[in-house]
Amino acid sequence: MTNQAFEAHDHRSCIAEGVASAAQICTERNLQFTKTRQRVLEILLSEHRAMGAYEILEQLRAEGLGSQPPVAYRALEFLTKNGFAHRIERLNAFIACSHLDNAHAPVFLICRSCDRVVEAEADPAQGEIGRAARQAGFVVERAVREAEGLCPACAPAA
Amino acid sequence: MTNQAFEAHDHRSCIAEGVASAAQICTERNLQFTKTRQRVLEILLSEHRAMGAYEILEQLRAEGLGSQPPVAYRALEFLTKNGFAHRIERLNAFIACSHLDNAHAPVFLICRSCDRVVEAEADPAQGEIGRAARQAGFVVERAVREAEGLCPACAPAA
DNA sequence: AGTGCGTATGATATAACGTATCAACCCCAT
DNA sequence: ATGGGGTTGATACGTTATATCATACGCACT
CATH class of the missing domain: 3.30.1490.190 (Ferric-uptake regulator, C-terminal dimerisarion domain)
Structure with missing residues:
Protein backbone atom coordinates (compact mmCIF):
# COMPACT_ATOMS: atom_id res chain seq x y z
CA MET A 1 0.00 0.00 0.00
CA THR A 2 1.11 3.52 -0.71
CA ASN A 3 0.00 6.97 0.29
CA GLN A 4 -2.14 6.93 -2.80
CA ALA A 5 -4.47 4.57 -1.04
CA PHE A 6 -6.21 7.42 0.72
CA GLU A 7 -6.33 9.70 -2.28
CA ALA A 8 -9.14 10.32 -4.69
CA HIS A 9 -9.13 8.39 -7.91
CA ASP A 10 -11.41 7.45 -10.74
CA HIS A 11 -12.76 4.09 -9.83
CA ARG A 12 -15.13 3.29 -12.65
CA SER A 13 -12.69 0.57 -13.47
CA CYS A 14 -12.77 -0.65 -9.87
CA ILE A 15 -16.44 -1.46 -10.29
CA ALA A 16 -16.16 -3.21 -13.62
CA GLU A 17 -13.06 -5.13 -12.63
CA GLY A 18 -14.38 -5.99 -9.22
CA VAL A 19 -17.62 -7.42 -10.55
CA ALA A 20 -15.86 -9.25 -13.35
CA SER A 21 -13.35 -10.80 -10.96
CA ALA A 22 -16.06 -11.84 -8.57
CA ALA A 23 -18.12 -13.33 -11.37
CA GLN A 24 -15.16 -15.33 -12.58
CA ILE A 25 -14.32 -16.60 -9.11
CA CYS A 26 -17.93 -17.62 -8.58
CA THR A 27 -17.86 -19.58 -11.81
CA GLU A 28 -14.65 -21.32 -10.81
CA ARG A 29 -16.03 -22.25 -7.40
CA ASN A 30 -19.56 -23.05 -8.44
CA LEU A 31 -21.04 -20.21 -6.47
CA GLN A 32 -24.22 -18.50 -7.52
CA PHE A 33 -23.55 -14.86 -8.27
CA THR A 34 -27.19 -13.89 -8.21
CA LYS A 35 -28.62 -10.55 -9.18
CA THR A 36 -28.99 -9.26 -5.64
CA ARG A 37 -25.51 -10.40 -4.66
CA GLN A 38 -24.00 -8.78 -7.71
CA ARG A 39 -25.92 -5.59 -7.18
CA VAL A 40 -24.83 -5.34 -3.55
CA LEU A 41 -21.23 -5.78 -4.60
CA GLU A 42 -21.67 -3.10 -7.26
CA ILE A 43 -23.14 -0.73 -4.71
CA LEU A 44 -20.23 -1.32 -2.35
CA LEU A 45 -17.71 -0.91 -5.15
CA SER A 46 -19.28 2.24 -6.50
CA GLU A 47 -19.62 3.96 -3.15
CA HIS A 48 -16.10 2.90 -2.35
CA ARG A 49 -16.59 3.28 1.36
CA ALA A 50 -17.92 1.40 4.34
CA MET A 51 -21.71 1.20 4.20
CA GLY A 52 -24.23 0.03 6.73
CA ALA A 53 -26.52 -2.82 5.81
CA TYR A 54 -29.55 -0.59 5.98
CA GLU A 55 -27.99 1.97 3.71
CA ILE A 56 -27.44 -0.74 1.14
CA LEU A 57 -30.94 -2.00 1.71
CA GLU A 58 -32.32 1.42 0.85
CA GLN A 59 -30.73 1.24 -2.57
CA LEU A 60 -31.98 -2.28 -3.14
CA ARG A 61 -35.45 -1.17 -2.14
CA ALA A 62 -35.33 1.75 -4.54
CA GLU A 63 -34.46 -0.67 -7.32
CA GLY A 64 -37.14 -3.17 -6.41
CA LEU A 65 -34.62 -5.81 -5.40
CA GLY A 66 -35.97 -6.42 -1.95
CA SER A 67 -36.91 -4.31 0.99
CA GLN A 68 -36.42 -6.40 4.10
CA PRO A 69 -33.26 -6.61 6.21
CA PRO A 70 -32.55 -10.27 5.49
CA VAL A 71 -32.20 -9.47 1.81
CA ALA A 72 -29.25 -7.23 2.47
CA TYR A 73 -27.78 -9.39 5.20
CA ARG A 74 -27.92 -12.53 3.09
CA ALA A 75 -26.15 -10.88 0.21
CA LEU A 76 -23.56 -9.43 2.55
CA GLU A 77 -23.02 -12.77 4.19
CA PHE A 78 -22.37 -14.34 0.81
CA LEU A 79 -19.98 -11.58 -0.19
CA THR A 80 -18.04 -11.59 3.05
CA LYS A 81 -17.91 -15.37 3.33
CA ASN A 82 -16.35 -15.55 -0.09
CA GLY A 83 -13.99 -12.65 0.34
CA PHE A 84 -15.67 -10.23 -2.07
CA ALA A 85 -16.43 -7.83 0.73
CA HIS A 86 -15.37 -7.35 4.32
CA ARG A 87 -17.14 -6.44 7.46
CA ILE A 88 -15.63 -3.58 9.43
CA GLU A 89 -16.39 -4.54 13.01
CA ARG A 90 -15.57 -1.14 14.39
CA LEU A 91 -18.21 0.45 12.19
CA ASN A 92 -20.75 -2.33 11.94
CA ALA A 93 -20.45 -1.75 8.24
CA PHE A 94 -19.28 -3.36 5.03
CA ILE A 95 -16.83 -2.53 2.29
CA ALA A 96 -15.92 -4.10 -1.02
CA CYS A 97 -12.66 -6.00 -1.02
CA SER A 98 -9.88 -4.13 -2.75
CA HIS A 99 -7.55 -7.11 -3.04
CA LEU A 100 -9.72 -9.69 -4.72
CA ASP A 101 -6.63 -11.22 -6.25
CA MET B 1 0.22 -15.08 28.64
CA THR B 2 0.33 -18.82 29.13
CA ASN B 3 -1.95 -21.71 28.40
CA GLN B 4 -3.40 -21.13 31.83
CA ALA B 5 -5.12 -18.08 30.47
CA PHE B 6 -7.96 -20.16 29.11
CA GLU B 7 -8.26 -22.43 32.08
CA ALA B 8 -10.63 -22.29 34.98
CA HIS B 9 -9.41 -20.61 38.11
CA ASP B 10 -10.74 -19.15 41.28
CA HIS B 11 -11.08 -15.49 40.62
CA ARG B 12 -12.53 -14.11 43.80
CA SER B 13 -9.22 -12.35 44.11
CA CYS B 14 -9.60 -10.98 40.57
CA ILE B 15 -12.68 -9.12 41.69
CA ALA B 16 -11.27 -7.73 44.90
CA GLU B 17 -7.97 -6.79 43.32
CA GLY B 18 -9.56 -5.38 40.22
CA VAL B 19 -11.89 -3.13 42.13
CA ALA B 20 -9.16 -2.07 44.52
CA SER B 21 -6.79 -1.21 41.69
CA ALA B 22 -9.45 0.71 39.86
CA ALA B 23 -10.40 2.61 43.00
CA GLN B 24 -6.81 3.54 43.61
CA ILE B 25 -6.26 4.69 40.05
CA CYS B 26 -9.42 6.78 40.22
CA THR B 27 -8.16 8.45 43.36
CA GLU B 28 -4.82 9.18 41.74
CA ARG B 29 -6.43 10.68 38.68
CA ASN B 30 -9.29 12.44 40.38
CA LEU B 31 -11.91 10.30 38.73
CA GLN B 32 -15.23 9.58 40.38
CA PHE B 33 -15.57 5.89 41.00
CA THR B 34 -19.29 6.07 41.65
CA LYS B 35 -21.48 3.27 42.88
CA THR B 36 -22.84 2.33 39.47
CA ARG B 37 -19.42 2.43 37.85
CA GLN B 38 -17.94 0.27 40.56
CA ARG B 39 -20.82 -2.16 40.41
CA VAL B 40 -20.54 -2.55 36.65
CA LEU B 41 -16.85 -3.25 36.98
CA GLU B 42 -17.61 -5.82 39.68
CA ILE B 43 -20.18 -7.49 37.47
CA LEU B 44 -17.72 -7.69 34.60
CA LEU B 45 -14.98 -8.99 36.87
CA SER B 46 -17.17 -11.59 38.51
CA GLU B 47 -18.63 -12.93 35.29
CA HIS B 48 -15.17 -12.96 33.83
CA ARG B 49 -16.41 -12.97 30.28
CA ALA B 50 -17.62 -10.62 27.59
CA MET B 51 -21.06 -9.26 28.42
CA GLY B 52 -23.53 -7.27 26.41
CA ALA B 53 -24.63 -3.91 27.75
CA TYR B 54 -28.18 -5.12 28.20
CA GLU B 55 -27.07 -8.13 30.12
CA ILE B 56 -25.24 -5.87 32.53
CA LEU B 57 -28.24 -3.59 32.65
CA GLU B 58 -30.42 -6.49 33.77
CA GLN B 59 -28.25 -6.98 36.80
CA LEU B 60 -28.25 -3.30 37.62
CA ARG B 61 -32.00 -3.24 37.31
CA ALA B 62 -32.34 -6.21 39.64
CA GLU B 63 -30.29 -4.32 42.18
CA GLY B 64 -32.20 -1.08 41.80
CA LEU B 65 -29.22 0.73 40.34
CA GLY B 66 -30.91 1.93 37.20
CA SER B 67 -33.00 0.38 34.53
CA GLN B 68 -32.49 2.35 31.34
CA PRO B 69 -29.81 1.71 28.70
CA PRO B 70 -27.94 4.97 29.26
CA VAL B 71 -27.16 3.90 32.80
CA ALA B 72 -25.19 0.91 31.57
CA TYR B 73 -23.64 2.70 28.62
CA ARG B 74 -22.46 5.61 30.73
CA ALA B 75 -20.75 3.34 33.20
CA LEU B 76 -19.23 1.31 30.38
CA GLU B 77 -18.00 4.44 28.68
CA PHE B 78 -16.30 5.53 31.86
CA LEU B 79 -14.73 2.13 32.38
CA THR B 80 -13.50 1.73 28.83
CA LYS B 81 -12.28 5.30 28.52
CA ASN B 82 -10.14 4.81 31.58
CA GLY B 83 -8.91 1.36 30.71
CA PHE B 84 -10.78 -0.58 33.40
CA ALA B 85 -12.74 -2.47 30.79
CA HIS B 86 -12.55 -3.07 27.07
CA ARG B 87 -15.05 -3.23 24.32
CA ILE B 88 -14.90 -6.32 22.12
CA GLU B 89 -15.95 -5.01 18.74
CA ARG B 90 -16.50 -8.43 17.28
CA LEU B 91 -19.07 -9.21 19.95
CA ASN B 92 -20.51 -5.77 20.65
CA ALA B 93 -19.73 -6.63 24.22
CA PHE B 94 -17.54 -5.62 27.13
CA ILE B 95 -15.03 -7.29 29.38
CA ALA B 96 -13.09 -6.26 32.44
CA CYS B 97 -9.47 -5.46 31.81
CA SER B 98 -7.15 -8.14 33.02
CA HIS B 99 -4.00 -6.05 32.84
CA LEU B 100 -4.89 -3.01 34.87
CA ASP B 101 -1.27 -2.58 35.76
C1' DA C 1 -42.46 -37.11 -15.65
C1' DG C 2 -42.01 -37.51 -10.70
C1' DT C 3 -39.43 -37.23 -6.44
C1' DG C 4 -36.25 -35.48 -3.33
C1' DC C 5 -32.63 -32.33 -2.11
C1' DG C 6 -29.97 -28.20 -1.69
C1' DT C 7 -29.88 -23.44 -2.25
C1' DA C 8 -31.91 -19.08 -2.63
C1' DT C 9 -35.91 -15.80 -1.75
C1' DG C 10 -39.93 -13.63 0.35
C1' DA C 11 -42.08 -11.92 4.33
C1' DT C 12 -43.03 -10.95 9.13
C1' DA C 13 -41.69 -10.20 13.56
C1' DT C 14 -38.63 -9.31 17.10
C1' DA C 15 -34.18 -9.19 19.41
C1' DA C 16 -30.14 -6.69 20.43
C1' DC C 17 -27.39 -2.67 20.50
C1' DG C 18 -26.78 2.32 20.98
C1' DT C 19 -27.75 7.49 21.39
C1' DA C 20 -30.10 12.08 21.64
C1' DT C 21 -32.20 15.09 24.69
C1' DC C 22 -33.68 17.54 28.60
C1' DA C 23 -34.31 18.15 33.41
C1' DA C 24 -32.60 17.53 38.05
C1' DC C 25 -29.03 17.03 41.31
C1' DC C 26 -24.68 17.52 43.84
C1' DC C 27 -20.28 18.90 44.94
C1' DC C 28 -17.20 22.34 45.36
C1' DA C 29 -14.42 26.39 44.08
C1' DT C 30 -14.62 31.17 43.15
C1' DA D 1 -24.38 32.03 47.57
C1' DT D 2 -23.87 31.02 43.22
C1' DG D 3 -22.36 29.33 39.11
C1' DG D 4 -20.17 25.60 36.61
C1' DG D 5 -18.67 20.79 35.79
C1' DG D 6 -19.72 16.37 36.20
C1' DT D 7 -23.26 12.85 37.30
C1' DT D 8 -27.80 10.93 37.29
C1' DG D 9 -32.81 10.07 35.96
C1' DA D 10 -36.01 9.41 32.53
C1' DT D 11 -38.14 9.21 28.02
C1' DA D 12 -37.89 8.37 23.46
C1' DC D 13 -35.93 7.01 19.45
C1' DG D 14 -32.62 5.22 16.01
C1' DT D 15 -29.77 1.54 14.27
C1' DT D 16 -28.16 -3.05 13.59
C1' DA D 17 -29.07 -7.99 13.35
C1' DT D 18 -31.45 -12.48 13.55
C1' DA D 19 -35.15 -16.03 14.18
C1' DT D 20 -38.69 -18.24 11.89
C1' DC D 21 -41.65 -20.04 8.60
C1' DA D 22 -43.13 -20.33 3.97
C1' DT D 23 -42.19 -20.46 -0.96
C1' DA D 24 -39.74 -21.01 -5.26
C1' DC D 25 -36.22 -22.76 -8.28
C1' DG D 26 -32.61 -25.77 -10.32
C1' DC D 27 -30.82 -30.11 -10.60
C1' DA D 28 -29.81 -34.99 -10.07
C1' DC D 29 -31.61 -39.48 -9.82
C1' DT D 30 -34.96 -42.96 -10.84
Whole structure:
Protein backbone atom coordinates (compact mmCIF):
# COMPACT_ATOMS: atom_id res chain seq x y z
CA MET A 1 0.00 0.00 0.00
CA THR A 2 1.11 3.52 -0.71
CA ASN A 3 0.00 6.97 0.29
CA GLN A 4 -2.14 6.93 -2.80
CA ALA A 5 -4.47 4.57 -1.04
CA PHE A 6 -6.21 7.42 0.72
CA GLU A 7 -6.33 9.70 -2.28
CA ALA A 8 -9.14 10.32 -4.69
CA HIS A 9 -9.13 8.39 -7.91
CA ASP A 10 -11.41 7.45 -10.74
CA HIS A 11 -12.76 4.09 -9.83
CA ARG A 12 -15.13 3.29 -12.65
CA SER A 13 -12.69 0.57 -13.47
CA CYS A 14 -12.77 -0.65 -9.87
CA ILE A 15 -16.44 -1.46 -10.29
CA ALA A 16 -16.16 -3.21 -13.62
CA GLU A 17 -13.06 -5.13 -12.63
CA GLY A 18 -14.38 -5.99 -9.22
CA VAL A 19 -17.62 -7.42 -10.55
CA ALA A 20 -15.86 -9.25 -13.35
CA SER A 21 -13.35 -10.80 -10.96
CA ALA A 22 -16.06 -11.84 -8.57
CA ALA A 23 -18.12 -13.33 -11.37
CA GLN A 24 -15.16 -15.33 -12.58
CA ILE A 25 -14.32 -16.60 -9.11
CA CYS A 26 -17.93 -17.62 -8.58
CA THR A 27 -17.86 -19.58 -11.81
CA GLU A 28 -14.65 -21.32 -10.81
CA ARG A 29 -16.03 -22.25 -7.40
CA ASN A 30 -19.56 -23.05 -8.44
CA LEU A 31 -21.04 -20.21 -6.47
CA GLN A 32 -24.22 -18.50 -7.52
CA PHE A 33 -23.55 -14.86 -8.27
CA THR A 34 -27.19 -13.89 -8.21
CA LYS A 35 -28.62 -10.55 -9.18
CA THR A 36 -28.99 -9.26 -5.64
CA ARG A 37 -25.51 -10.40 -4.66
CA GLN A 38 -24.00 -8.78 -7.71
CA ARG A 39 -25.92 -5.59 -7.18
CA VAL A 40 -24.83 -5.34 -3.55
CA LEU A 41 -21.23 -5.78 -4.60
CA GLU A 42 -21.67 -3.10 -7.26
CA ILE A 43 -23.14 -0.73 -4.71
CA LEU A 44 -20.23 -1.32 -2.35
CA LEU A 45 -17.71 -0.91 -5.15
CA SER A 46 -19.28 2.24 -6.50
CA GLU A 47 -19.62 3.96 -3.15
CA HIS A 48 -16.10 2.90 -2.35
CA ARG A 49 -16.59 3.28 1.36
CA ALA A 50 -17.92 1.40 4.34
CA MET A 51 -21.71 1.20 4.20
CA GLY A 52 -24.23 0.03 6.73
CA ALA A 53 -26.52 -2.82 5.81
CA TYR A 54 -29.55 -0.59 5.98
CA GLU A 55 -27.99 1.97 3.71
CA ILE A 56 -27.44 -0.74 1.14
CA LEU A 57 -30.94 -2.00 1.71
CA GLU A 58 -32.32 1.42 0.85
CA GLN A 59 -30.73 1.24 -2.57
CA LEU A 60 -31.98 -2.28 -3.14
CA ARG A 61 -35.45 -1.17 -2.14
CA ALA A 62 -35.33 1.75 -4.54
CA GLU A 63 -34.46 -0.67 -7.32
CA GLY A 64 -37.14 -3.17 -6.41
CA LEU A 65 -34.62 -5.81 -5.40
CA GLY A 66 -35.97 -6.42 -1.95
CA SER A 67 -36.91 -4.31 0.99
CA GLN A 68 -36.42 -6.40 4.10
CA PRO A 69 -33.26 -6.61 6.21
CA PRO A 70 -32.55 -10.27 5.49
CA VAL A 71 -32.20 -9.47 1.81
CA ALA A 72 -29.25 -7.23 2.47
CA TYR A 73 -27.78 -9.39 5.20
CA ARG A 74 -27.92 -12.53 3.09
CA ALA A 75 -26.15 -10.88 0.21
CA LEU A 76 -23.56 -9.43 2.55
CA GLU A 77 -23.02 -12.77 4.19
CA PHE A 78 -22.37 -14.34 0.81
CA LEU A 79 -19.98 -11.58 -0.19
CA THR A 80 -18.04 -11.59 3.05
CA LYS A 81 -17.91 -15.37 3.33
CA ASN A 82 -16.35 -15.55 -0.09
CA GLY A 83 -13.99 -12.65 0.34
CA PHE A 84 -15.67 -10.23 -2.07
CA ALA A 85 -16.43 -7.83 0.73
CA HIS A 86 -15.37 -7.35 4.32
CA ARG A 87 -17.14 -6.44 7.46
CA ILE A 88 -15.63 -3.58 9.43
CA GLU A 89 -16.39 -4.54 13.01
CA ARG A 90 -15.57 -1.14 14.39
CA LEU A 91 -18.21 0.45 12.19
CA ASN A 92 -20.75 -2.33 11.94
CA ALA A 93 -20.45 -1.75 8.24
CA PHE A 94 -19.28 -3.36 5.03
CA ILE A 95 -16.83 -2.53 2.29
CA ALA A 96 -15.92 -4.10 -1.02
CA CYS A 97 -12.66 -6.00 -1.02
CA SER A 98 -9.88 -4.13 -2.75
CA HIS A 99 -7.55 -7.11 -3.04
CA LEU A 100 -9.72 -9.69 -4.72
CA ASP A 101 -6.63 -11.22 -6.25
CA ASN A 102 -4.57 -12.16 -3.19
CA ALA A 103 -5.03 -14.24 -0.13
CA HIS A 104 -6.99 -12.59 2.57
CA ALA A 105 -5.61 -11.18 5.75
CA PRO A 106 -6.86 -7.65 5.68
CA VAL A 107 -5.87 -4.78 7.92
CA PHE A 108 -8.14 -1.75 7.83
CA LEU A 109 -7.21 1.85 8.41
CA ILE A 110 -10.28 3.89 9.27
CA CYS A 111 -10.14 7.67 9.20
CA ARG A 112 -12.44 9.09 11.85
CA SER A 113 -12.49 12.45 10.14
CA CYS A 114 -13.32 11.68 6.51
CA ASP A 115 -14.61 8.15 7.12
CA ARG A 116 -12.48 6.66 4.39
CA VAL A 117 -11.32 3.12 4.90
CA VAL A 118 -8.25 1.61 3.33
CA GLU A 119 -7.54 -2.07 3.17
CA ALA A 120 -4.03 -3.44 3.44
CA GLU A 121 -2.99 -7.06 3.51
CA ALA A 122 -0.67 -8.59 6.07
CA ASP A 123 -0.06 -12.12 7.20
CA PRO A 124 -1.64 -12.43 10.63
CA ALA A 125 0.65 -15.29 11.64
CA GLN A 126 3.52 -12.83 11.67
CA GLY A 127 2.04 -10.27 13.97
CA GLU A 128 0.94 -9.77 17.54
CA ILE A 129 -2.21 -11.80 17.12
CA GLY A 130 -0.25 -14.74 15.82
CA ARG A 131 2.22 -14.49 18.65
CA ALA A 132 -0.45 -14.20 21.31
CA ALA A 133 -2.36 -17.11 19.82
CA ARG A 134 0.68 -19.36 19.71
CA GLN A 135 1.49 -18.59 23.30
CA ALA A 136 -2.04 -19.39 24.38
CA GLY A 137 -2.45 -22.47 22.20
CA PHE A 138 -5.31 -20.73 20.45
CA VAL A 139 -6.38 -21.63 16.91
CA VAL A 140 -7.14 -18.47 14.96
CA GLU A 141 -9.89 -18.75 12.39
CA ARG A 142 -10.44 -15.10 11.78
CA ALA A 143 -8.37 -12.09 12.70
CA VAL A 144 -9.87 -8.65 13.05
CA ARG A 145 -7.32 -5.88 12.67
CA GLU A 146 -8.66 -2.40 12.42
CA ALA A 147 -6.99 0.88 13.20
CA GLU A 148 -8.96 4.03 13.83
CA GLY A 149 -7.23 7.35 13.43
CA LEU A 150 -6.45 10.05 10.92
CA CYS A 151 -5.53 9.61 7.28
CA PRO A 152 -2.72 11.65 5.71
CA ALA A 153 -5.21 14.17 4.37
CA CYS A 154 -6.98 14.74 7.69
CA ALA A 155 -4.08 14.48 10.13
CA PRO A 156 -2.58 17.93 9.38
CA ALA A 157 -5.88 19.68 10.02
CA ALA A 158 -6.10 18.10 13.44
CA MET B 1 0.22 -15.08 28.64
CA THR B 2 0.33 -18.82 29.13
CA ASN B 3 -1.95 -21.71 28.40
CA GLN B 4 -3.40 -21.13 31.83
CA ALA B 5 -5.12 -18.08 30.47
CA PHE B 6 -7.96 -20.16 29.11
CA GLU B 7 -8.26 -22.43 32.08
CA ALA B 8 -10.63 -22.29 34.98
CA HIS B 9 -9.41 -20.61 38.11
CA ASP B 10 -10.74 -19.15 41.28
CA HIS B 11 -11.08 -15.49 40.62
CA ARG B 12 -12.53 -14.11 43.80
CA SER B 13 -9.22 -12.35 44.11
CA CYS B 14 -9.60 -10.98 40.57
CA ILE B 15 -12.68 -9.12 41.69
CA ALA B 16 -11.27 -7.73 44.90
CA GLU B 17 -7.97 -6.79 43.32
CA GLY B 18 -9.56 -5.38 40.22
CA VAL B 19 -11.89 -3.13 42.13
CA ALA B 20 -9.16 -2.07 44.52
CA SER B 21 -6.79 -1.21 41.69
CA ALA B 22 -9.45 0.71 39.86
CA ALA B 23 -10.40 2.61 43.00
CA GLN B 24 -6.81 3.54 43.61
CA ILE B 25 -6.26 4.69 40.05
CA CYS B 26 -9.42 6.78 40.22
CA THR B 27 -8.16 8.45 43.36
CA GLU B 28 -4.82 9.18 41.74
CA ARG B 29 -6.43 10.68 38.68
CA ASN B 30 -9.29 12.44 40.38
CA LEU B 31 -11.91 10.30 38.73
CA GLN B 32 -15.23 9.58 40.38
CA PHE B 33 -15.57 5.89 41.00
CA THR B 34 -19.29 6.07 41.65
CA LYS B 35 -21.48 3.27 42.88
CA THR B 36 -22.84 2.33 39.47
CA ARG B 37 -19.42 2.43 37.85
CA GLN B 38 -17.94 0.27 40.56
CA ARG B 39 -20.82 -2.16 40.41
CA VAL B 40 -20.54 -2.55 36.65
CA LEU B 41 -16.85 -3.25 36.98
CA GLU B 42 -17.61 -5.82 39.68
CA ILE B 43 -20.18 -7.49 37.47
CA LEU B 44 -17.72 -7.69 34.60
CA LEU B 45 -14.98 -8.99 36.87
CA SER B 46 -17.17 -11.59 38.51
CA GLU B 47 -18.63 -12.93 35.29
CA HIS B 48 -15.17 -12.96 33.83
CA ARG B 49 -16.41 -12.97 30.28
CA ALA B 50 -17.62 -10.62 27.59
CA MET B 51 -21.06 -9.26 28.42
CA GLY B 52 -23.53 -7.27 26.41
CA ALA B 53 -24.63 -3.91 27.75
CA TYR B 54 -28.18 -5.12 28.20
CA GLU B 55 -27.07 -8.13 30.12
CA ILE B 56 -25.24 -5.87 32.53
CA LEU B 57 -28.24 -3.59 32.65
CA GLU B 58 -30.42 -6.49 33.77
CA GLN B 59 -28.25 -6.98 36.80
CA LEU B 60 -28.25 -3.30 37.62
CA ARG B 61 -32.00 -3.24 37.31
CA ALA B 62 -32.34 -6.21 39.64
CA GLU B 63 -30.29 -4.32 42.18
CA GLY B 64 -32.20 -1.08 41.80
CA LEU B 65 -29.22 0.73 40.34
CA GLY B 66 -30.91 1.93 37.20
CA SER B 67 -33.00 0.38 34.53
CA GLN B 68 -32.49 2.35 31.34
CA PRO B 69 -29.81 1.71 28.70
CA PRO B 70 -27.94 4.97 29.26
CA VAL B 71 -27.16 3.90 32.80
CA ALA B 72 -25.19 0.91 31.57
CA TYR B 73 -23.64 2.70 28.62
CA ARG B 74 -22.46 5.61 30.73
CA ALA B 75 -20.75 3.34 33.20
CA LEU B 76 -19.23 1.31 30.38
CA GLU B 77 -18.00 4.44 28.68
CA PHE B 78 -16.30 5.53 31.86
CA LEU B 79 -14.73 2.13 32.38
CA THR B 80 -13.50 1.73 28.83
CA LYS B 81 -12.28 5.30 28.52
CA ASN B 82 -10.14 4.81 31.58
CA GLY B 83 -8.91 1.36 30.71
CA PHE B 84 -10.78 -0.58 33.40
CA ALA B 85 -12.74 -2.47 30.79
CA HIS B 86 -12.55 -3.07 27.07
CA ARG B 87 -15.05 -3.23 24.32
CA ILE B 88 -14.90 -6.32 22.12
CA GLU B 89 -15.95 -5.01 18.74
CA ARG B 90 -16.50 -8.43 17.28
CA LEU B 91 -19.07 -9.21 19.95
CA ASN B 92 -20.51 -5.77 20.65
CA ALA B 93 -19.73 -6.63 24.22
CA PHE B 94 -17.54 -5.62 27.13
CA ILE B 95 -15.03 -7.29 29.38
CA ALA B 96 -13.09 -6.26 32.44
CA CYS B 97 -9.47 -5.46 31.81
CA SER B 98 -7.15 -8.14 33.02
CA HIS B 99 -4.00 -6.05 32.84
CA LEU B 100 -4.89 -3.01 34.87
CA ASP B 101 -1.27 -2.58 35.76
CA ASN B 102 0.38 -2.18 32.35
CA ALA B 103 0.04 0.10 29.43
CA HIS B 104 -2.80 -0.72 27.14
CA ALA B 105 -2.54 -2.36 23.78
CA PRO B 106 -4.82 -5.33 24.12
CA VAL B 107 -5.16 -8.28 21.79
CA PHE B 108 -8.20 -10.46 22.34
CA LEU B 109 -8.56 -14.16 21.66
CA ILE B 110 -12.21 -15.10 21.41
CA CYS B 111 -13.24 -18.75 21.52
CA ARG B 112 -16.29 -19.27 19.36
CA SER B 113 -17.10 -22.52 21.11
CA CYS B 114 -16.99 -21.68 24.82
CA ASP B 115 -17.18 -17.90 24.39
CA ARG B 116 -14.25 -17.28 26.64
CA VAL B 117 -12.14 -14.25 25.88
CA VAL B 118 -8.53 -13.82 26.83
CA GLU B 119 -6.69 -10.54 26.80
CA ALA B 120 -3.05 -10.31 25.86
CA GLU B 121 -0.98 -7.18 25.53
CA ALA B 122 1.23 -6.32 22.59
CA ASP B 123 2.65 -3.10 21.29
CA PRO B 124 0.67 -2.18 18.19
CA ALA B 125 3.47 -0.16 16.68
CA GLN B 126 5.44 -3.35 16.19
CA GLY B 127 2.86 -5.29 14.27
CA GLU B 128 1.03 -5.36 10.98
CA ILE B 129 -1.21 -2.45 11.87
CA GLY B 130 1.78 -0.29 12.69
CA ARG B 131 3.51 -1.24 9.50
CA ALA B 132 0.44 -0.65 7.34
CA ALA B 133 -0.18 2.69 9.02
CA ARG B 134 3.37 3.89 8.53
CA GLN B 135 3.26 2.97 4.88
CA ALA B 136 0.03 4.85 4.40
CA GLY B 137 0.96 7.87 6.49
CA PHE B 138 -1.90 7.05 8.80
CA VAL B 139 -2.00 8.18 12.43
CA VAL B 140 -3.35 5.39 14.60
CA GLU B 141 -5.38 6.46 17.61
CA ARG B 142 -6.92 3.15 18.46
CA ALA B 143 -6.12 -0.35 17.30
CA VAL B 144 -8.63 -3.17 17.34
CA ARG B 145 -7.03 -6.59 17.34
CA GLU B 146 -9.33 -9.51 17.92
CA ALA B 147 -8.89 -13.11 16.91
CA GLU B 148 -11.82 -15.48 16.70
CA GLY B 149 -11.19 -19.20 16.82
CA LEU B 150 -10.84 -22.08 19.20
CA CYS B 151 -9.22 -22.10 22.59
CA PRO B 152 -6.95 -24.96 23.67
CA ALA B 153 -9.83 -26.66 25.48
CA CYS B 154 -12.23 -26.51 22.54
CA ALA B 155 -9.88 -27.07 19.62
CA PRO B 156 -9.43 -30.83 20.14
CA ALA B 157 -13.18 -31.44 20.17
CA ALA B 158 -13.48 -29.73 16.81
C1' DA C 1 -42.46 -37.11 -15.65
C1' DG C 2 -42.01 -37.51 -10.70
C1' DT C 3 -39.43 -37.23 -6.44
C1' DG C 4 -36.25 -35.48 -3.33
C1' DC C 5 -32.63 -32.33 -2.11
C1' DG C 6 -29.97 -28.20 -1.69
C1' DT C 7 -29.88 -23.44 -2.25
C1' DA C 8 -31.91 -19.08 -2.63
C1' DT C 9 -35.91 -15.80 -1.75
C1' DG C 10 -39.93 -13.63 0.35
C1' DA C 11 -42.08 -11.92 4.33
C1' DT C 12 -43.03 -10.95 9.13
C1' DA C 13 -41.69 -10.20 13.56
C1' DT C 14 -38.63 -9.31 17.10
C1' DA C 15 -34.18 -9.19 19.41
C1' DA C 16 -30.14 -6.69 20.43
C1' DC C 17 -27.39 -2.67 20.50
C1' DG C 18 -26.78 2.32 20.98
C1' DT C 19 -27.75 7.49 21.39
C1' DA C 20 -30.10 12.08 21.64
C1' DT C 21 -32.20 15.09 24.69
C1' DC C 22 -33.68 17.54 28.60
C1' DA C 23 -34.31 18.15 33.41
C1' DA C 24 -32.60 17.53 38.05
C1' DC C 25 -29.03 17.03 41.31
C1' DC C 26 -24.68 17.52 43.84
C1' DC C 27 -20.28 18.90 44.94
C1' DC C 28 -17.20 22.34 45.36
C1' DA C 29 -14.42 26.39 44.08
C1' DT C 30 -14.62 31.17 43.15
C1' DA D 1 -24.38 32.03 47.57
C1' DT D 2 -23.87 31.02 43.22
C1' DG D 3 -22.36 29.33 39.11
C1' DG D 4 -20.17 25.60 36.61
C1' DG D 5 -18.67 20.79 35.79
C1' DG D 6 -19.72 16.37 36.20
C1' DT D 7 -23.26 12.85 37.30
C1' DT D 8 -27.80 10.93 37.29
C1' DG D 9 -32.81 10.07 35.96
C1' DA D 10 -36.01 9.41 32.53
C1' DT D 11 -38.14 9.21 28.02
C1' DA D 12 -37.89 8.37 23.46
C1' DC D 13 -35.93 7.01 19.45
C1' DG D 14 -32.62 5.22 16.01
C1' DT D 15 -29.77 1.54 14.27
C1' DT D 16 -28.16 -3.05 13.59
C1' DA D 17 -29.07 -7.99 13.35
C1' DT D 18 -31.45 -12.48 13.55
C1' DA D 19 -35.15 -16.03 14.18
C1' DT D 20 -38.69 -18.24 11.89
C1' DC D 21 -41.65 -20.04 8.60
C1' DA D 22 -43.13 -20.33 3.97
C1' DT D 23 -42.19 -20.46 -0.96
C1' DA D 24 -39.74 -21.01 -5.26
C1' DC D 25 -36.22 -22.76 -8.28
C1' DG D 26 -32.61 -25.77 -10.32
C1' DC D 27 -30.82 -30.11 -10.60
C1' DA D 28 -29.81 -34.99 -10.07
C1' DC D 29 -31.61 -39.48 -9.82
C1' DT D 30 -34.96 -42.96 -10.84
